[in-house]
Amino acid sequence: MRLSAGALIATVCAALLLHPLFESGGxxxxxxxxxxxxxxxxxxxxxxxxxxxxxxxxxxxxxxxFMTVTFTSDxxxxxxxxxxxxxxxxxxxxxxxxxxxxxxxxxxxxxxxITTVTTLGVGAVALAVEFLAVRMRRAALAGLPLLxxxxxxxxxxxxxxxxxxxALAAAGFLVLLAFDGRxxxxxxxxxxxxxxxxxxxxxxxPAVDTSAFAGMGRRLGLTAVLVALVVPAVIPGIRDDGLFGxxxxxxxxxxxxxxxxxPNPIVSLKRQLNLPRxxxxxxxxxxxxxxxxxxxxxxxxxxxQAWTMSTVRGGRDDRVAGRPLPEPQGLRIAAPQASVEAQxxxxxxxxxxxxxxxxxxxxxxxxxxxxxGPTLMVFSTRSEAGGSTYRAQVLDVxxxxxxxxxxxxxxxxxxxxxxxxxxxxxxxxxxxATEITEGATSPYERAVALQxxxxxxxxxxxxxxxxxxxxTSALSDFxxxxxxxxxxxxxxxxxLMARMTGIPARVAVGYTSGTRTADGSWSVSTxxxxxxxxxxxxxxxxxRFEPTPSGLAGQGSASVPDWSIPPPPTPGTGAGGPSPEAxxxxxxxxxxxxxTAAPGGPERPDPGAGADVxxxxxxxxxxxxxxxxGWTALVIVALLCWPRLQxxxxxxxxxxxxRGDAELARAAWRELRxxxxxxxxxxxxxxxxxxxxxxxxxxxxxDGSAAEALWRIALAEERARYAxAxAxAxAxxxxxxxxxxAARAAVRPHRRLRAILFPRSSLDFLGLTLGRGYDTLxxxxxxxxxxxxxxxxxxx
Numbered sequence: 001m002r003l004s005a006g007a008l009i010a011t012v013c014a015a016l017l018l019h020p021l022f023e024s025g026g027x028x029x030x031x032x033x034x035x036x037x038x039x040x041x042x043x044x045x046x047x048x049x050x051x052x053x054x055x056x057x058x059x060x061x062x063x064x065x066f067m068t069v070t071f072t073s074d075x076x077x078x079x080x081x082x083x084x085x086x087x088x089x090x091x092x093x094x095x096x097x098x099x100x101x102x103x104x105x106x107x108x109x110x111x112x113x114i115t116t117v118t119t120l121g122v123g124a125v126a127l128a129v130e131f132l133a134v135r136m137r138r139a140a141l142a143g144l145p146l147l148x149x150x151x152x153x154x155x156x157x158x159x160x161x162x163x164x165x166x167a168l169a170a171a172g173f174l175v176l177l178a179f180d181g182r183x184x185x186x187x188x189x190x191x192x193x194x195x196x197x198x199x200x201x202x203x204x205x206p207a208v209d210t211s212a213f214a215g216m217g218r219r220l221g222l223t224a225v226l227v228a229l230v231v232p233a234v235i236p237g238i239r240d241d242g243l244f245g246x247x248x249x250x251x252x253x254x255x256x257x258x259x260x261x262x263p264n265p266i267v268s269l270k271r272q273l274n275l276p277r278x279x280x281x282x283x284x285x286x287x288x289x290x291x292x293x294x295x296x297x298x299x300x301x302x303x304x305q306a307w308t309m310s311t312v313r314g315g316r317d318d319r320v321a322g323r324p325l326p327e328p329q330g331l332r333i334a335a336p337q338a339s340v341e342a343q344x345x346x347x348x349x350x351x352x353x354x355x356x357x358x359x360x361x362x363x364x365x366x367x368x369x370x371x372x373g374p375t376l377m378v379f380s381t382r383s384e385a386g387g388s389t390y391r392a393q394v395l396d397v398x399x400x401x402x403x404x405x406x407x408x409x410x411x412x413x414x415x416x417x418x419x420x421x422x423x424x425x426x427x428x429x430x431x432x433a434t435e436i437t438e439g440a441t442s443p444y445e446r447a448v449a450l451q452x453x454x455x456x457x458x459x460x461x462x463x464x465x466x467x468x469x470x471x472t473s474a475l476s477d478f479x480x481x482x483x484x485x486x487x488x489x490x491x492x493x494x495x496l497m498a499r500m501t502g503i504p505a506r507v508a509v510g511y512t513s514g515t516r517t518a519d520g521s522w523s524v525s526t527x528x529x530x531x532x533x534x535x536x537x538x539x540x541x542x543x544r545f546e547p548t549p550s551g552l553a554g555q556g557s558a559s560v561p562d563w564s565i566p567p568p569p570t571p572g573t574g575a576g577g578p579s580p581e582a583x584x585x586x587x588x589x590x591x592x593x594x595x596t597a598a599p600g601g602p603e604r605p606d607p608g609a610g611a612d613v614x615x616x617x618x619x620x621x622x623x624x625x626x627x628x629x630g631w632t633a634l635v636i637v638a639l640l641c642w643p644r645l646q647x648x649x650x651x652x653x654x655x656x657x658x659r660g661d662a663e664l665a666r667a668a669w670r671e672l673r674x675x676x677x678x679x680x681x682x683x684x685x686x687x688x689x690x691x692x693x694x695x696x697x698x699x700x701x702x703d704g705s706a707a708e709a710l711w712r713i714a715l716a717e718e719r720a721r722y723a724x725a726x727a728x729a730x731a732x733x734x735x736x737x738x739x740x741x742a743a744r745a746a747v748r749p750h751r752r753l754r755a756i757l758f759p760r761s762s763l764d765f766l767g768l769t770l771g772r773g774y775d776t777l778x779x780x781x782x783x784x785x786x787x788x789x790x791x792x793x794x795x796x
Contacts, residue, residue: 003134004043006179007142009135011035011126013172014146017153017165018118026110030070030119035126037066042130051750055135056127063123071116087469094120096471099305103510109467117593125149129176137761139180143173216297219236265297265309265353265509272529273464281511282355282524284342288396290559291340291522293532293544294355296510298375302499305422307492307507312379314370326373328359328395331541333403335395337361346387354378354385355510355524357394358542365390397538399563404444409539419504419536422496426476433497442448443503446787447535447545450494450501452548455560459483461489462554487531490548495533505534508544512557528557642761647678650762654735661726665716668732672713674761675740680751689721696743707733 012032019025041062045055058601068086071093074080075086097113107116128145150169201302282294299307340357354369359376363369367383399407436453437446454460463484467474475496478489491507498505509531514524534542543563550558651671658667673683681699682693693714698708712735719727744752 001043002179003139003176003183004039005129006139006176007126007130007133008036008039010142010172010176011039011122011129012145014125014149014169015122017149017169020153021108021112023109027118028072029114030115031122033070034063034066034119034123035212037062038123038126039130042127046134056131059127059130063120063127066123067116067120070119071112083507090116096305096473106760109469110465111469117647122149133176133180135761137180139176141763142176174711201522211507244275265299272526275526278527279347280345280523280525281528282342282344283517283521284340284514284524285521286340286357287338288340288357288394291513292357292394292396293508293513293530294511294524295358295508296353296355297508298377298534299507299509300375300419302421302423302492302496304425306469307495312372314372314379318370318373320365320369320371320378324362325371325376325378328376328541329358329374330536330538331395331397332539332568333397333399335397337393338396340392340394341389342392343389344385344387348386349384351382351385352383354390356392358544359397360392360394362393364392397541399537399543401563401567403442403540404537404543404563405442407444407539419506420499420502423472424501425472425496426480428480429476429497430500433500436497438503443501443535443537446501447498447503448564450497451545451547451560451564452566454490454494455549460549461486462486462549485719487548490536491531491533494545494547495535498533498535506533506534506542508534512555513522513559515557530555530558540714583662586597643758644756645761646673646762647793649761650674661716661729662720663728664732665713665720665726668729668736669714669717671736672710672739674759675736675743675755677761678755678759679747680754689718700743700746702742702746706738709738713739 012035015028015031015035018031038059042055042059044062045058048058064082065080067090068076068082069080072082072089073087075089076083082213093113095112095113097115097117100108100111100114101117125148126143129142132145133142150166224395234472284291299309301308301310302557306739342355344351344355354363354365356363356376356378360378363378365388367380367388369378369380369383371378393664433450437449440446440449452528461484464486466478466482466485466489468488475489475493478485479493495505495507511528513526513532514522514528530548532549533545535545536542543562545564546558546560548555548558550556550560562762621728651674654667658664676683676696681696684695687695693710696702696710702710716727716729716732719725744755747755
C-alpha cells in the first residue's frame with residue numbers, strides 16, 4: 001500500500017503541471033480522483049489475488065466506472081454501471097475534447113470535453129505509474145509516464161513553466177522513489193555491524209554503506225535533466241507562438257509552397273478584448289471617408305465543432321512584392337481606388353497576417369509576404385508585421401441596396417457553393433433561421449433580416465465574460481438560451497444561419513476601422529479586435545454585415561454598413577423578421593420543413609446532411625486532430641513493438657558477435673537466462689550451471705531431447721567458466737531454441753504470449769545499457785577532479 005500511495009502522490013503532483021493550460025482549476029478535482037480510482041482499483045485487484053495477467057483489468061474497470069459516474073451518469077444504470085449508451089456518450093465527449101484541445105490556444109476554458117480528455121489522460125498516466133512502480137517494482141521507470149505530463153505544458157506554453165509547480169512535481173516523484181527505497185531496504189532486515197573486539201562505536205557511524213544509493217541518486221538526477229531537455233524538443237506538439245502566432249512548414253506534396261497552420265485566430269479575440277490596458281496596435285491614414293474593417297484571417301470551414309481556416313499555402317509565385325494581388329472573388333461592379341498608409345506598432349509580436357482593408361489590390365511592404373489568392377489574406381512565414389510600414393491600394397466597394405437586392409449567387413460561381421456547407425446541427429437553429437427570414441424574397445433581404453434580428457429588439461446582450469466557443473453546442477446555447485456573448489458568437493451564429501438560408505457565408509477576423517484622431521489618422525487598438533460575417537453576392541463579392549451590438553452597450557467601434565441598413569418597411573414585407581414571441585425554437589416540425597429554403601430562395605438539399613450546393617468542389621484541407629491522432633498511434637505502436645524488436649535484435653547480435661567455443665557457451669547461457677525471465681521464471685545468479693539445469697528440468701518438466709539439450713548448454717557454460725579449454729559447442733543455438741520451445745509449451749498460455757510479445761528481459765537489457773552509459777558519464781564528470789589531483793601530486 002505504501003508504493004500505491006507513492007504512485008498516487010507522484011501522479012497528482014505531476015498533474016498540477018497542467019494548471020497553466022487552463023483558465024480555471026475545475027479540471028483538477030476529477031483528474032485527481034480519476035488517478036485515485038485507478039490506483040485504488042489496482043490495489044484492490046492485488047488484495048483479491050487477481051491473476052498477474054489480469055491485474056490491469058480492475059484498474060481499467062475502476063477508471064471506466066469513475067468516468068461514467070462523473071461525465072455520463074445520465075446514460076448509466078443507477079448512475080454507476082456503464083452501458084453502451086454511456087460509453088458512446090463518453091466517446092463523443094472525448095472526440096469533442098480532443099478537437100478543442102487541438103484548436104484552442106492555452107489557457108483553454110475547462111469545457112466538458114476538454115475536462116474529459118484531461119481526466120482520462122491523468123487516469124492513464126496513473127495506470128502506467130502504478131504498473132511500473134508497484135507491479136514491476138521499477139519506480140525509476142515510472143518517471144517516464146510522469147514526464148508525459150511535464151512535456152505537455154513545455155511543448156505548448158510559450159512562457160517558462162512555473163518553478164513551484166515543477167518543484168512540487170519533482171517532490172512527488174522523490175516521494176515515490178523514497179517509498180520504493182524503503183520497501184527494498186526493508187526486505188533486507190536490520191543492519192548488522194561487525195566491529196573488532198574492544199572497539200567502541202564511532203559517533204554518527206552510518207548503519208549501512210550508502211555509497212551505492214548516492215551513485216543511484218546521481219544517475220537518476222542526470223536522467224531527469226537529460227530527458228527534461230531532450231524530450232520536449234523532439235515531441236511533436238502544438239505550439240502557441242503568441243497572440244498572433246503562426247507555425248509554418250513545408251511538407252511533401254505541397255507543390256513547392258509552404259503550408260501555414262495557426263491556432264484558431266478567433267481565440268485571440270477575447271484575450272485582446274480582456275486585456276487590462278488598451279494598447280495601440282497600428283495607426284493608418286486613408287483617403288476613404290469611412291474606412292472599412294481591417295481583415296486578417298478568414299474562417300471558411302465549419303464542421304460543427306468550430307469555425308476554422310482552411311489550409312493556407314503559398315509559394316514563390318504568391319509573393320506580393322512588385323505585382324498586383326489576385327482579383328477579388330465575385331467582384332464585377334466598378335469601385336474607386338483609395339490609398340492606405342499604415343504603421344504597425346513595434347510592441348506587436350508574432351503577427352504574421354497583415355490587417356488590411358478588403359479588397360486590397362496592391363501592397364508595398366518590406367519582408368517576404370505572400371497572398372492567399374482565394375481570400376486575399378496576406379501572410380508571411382519569415383517576417384513579422386510588428387514595426388512595419390505598408391502602403392496599399394484598396395477598392396472602396398460600397399454597393400447600393402438595389403445592387404445587393406438584385407444579386408444572388410450562381411451555382412458553382414467561383415467555388416462559392418462550398419461556403420454553404422452545414423454539418424448536422426441542432427435543428428432548432430434551422431427552424432429559427434427559417435422563421436426569421438420568412439417573407440424575405442431575396443438573399444439580400446434574408447441577410448438584412450438576420451442582422452436586424454441580432455441588433456434590434458433588445459434580444460441579445462453583449463458580454464465579454466461568456467466563455468469562448470463557436471461550435472454547435474456553444475451556438476445553440478447562445479441562440480436558444482442565454483443570448484449573451486461577444487463578437488465571436490454573433491459573427492459565427494449569423495454566418496451559420498446565413499448558410500442555412502441559402503447564402504454563402506464565412507467569418508472574418510481582424511479589427512474594426514478604429515478611432516479617428518485629431519490629426520486625421522486612424523488609431524486601432526486591442527479593444528478594436530473583432531469578428532464579423534462576410535456574405536457572398538455574385539457580381540459584388542464578399543460583403544460585410546454587422547450583427548454585433550455597437551456603442552457603449554456593445555463593441556465600441558463596430559459600425560453597421562450603410563448597405564445593410566434596411567429601408568423603411570413597406571406594407572406586406574417581412575424583411576424585419578417575426579417578433580420574438582412569434583419564434584418558438586422548441587416547436588416540433590417535420591424533417592421536410594427543415595430541409596427547404598426560405599420562401600423565394602433557391603431550393604437546396606437538407607443542410608443537416610452537409611450537402612454542397614453548386615459545382616463540385618474538392619475537399620477542404622483542415623489541420624484537425626487527425627495528424628495528432630496519427631502521431632499518437634505511431635508512438636503507441638512503436639512502444640508496443642519495441643520489447644519484441646529489441647529482444648530479437650539482442651538475440652541476433654549476441655550470436656553474431658560470439659567467436660570461439662567459450663563465447664558461444666556464454667551466449668547460449670545468456671539466451672537461456674533471458675528466455676526464463678521472459679516466461680516469468682526465476683533466475684538465480686549465484687546458482688551453478690548444474691544446479692540451474694537441475695532446477696529448470698524440474699520446473700518446466702523437461703525430458704528426452706529437451707533435457708539433454710539443456711544439460712549440453714549447462715556443461716558448456718561450466719567448461720567455459722572453469723576448464724582450461726572450453727568444450728566444442730557446434731550446435732548450442734539449436735539447443736537453446738529446443739529448450740525454449742519445450743519450456744514455453746509447459747507454461748500457461750498468457751505467460752507464453754507475454755514472453756513472445758512483451759519479453760521482460762528487454763527491460764533488464766535496457767537497464768544494463770543505461771547503467772553502463774551512466775557509469776561512463778559519471779566517470780567523465782570526475783575526470784577533471786582526477787587530473788587536478790594528479791597535477792597537484794606531480795607538478796610539471
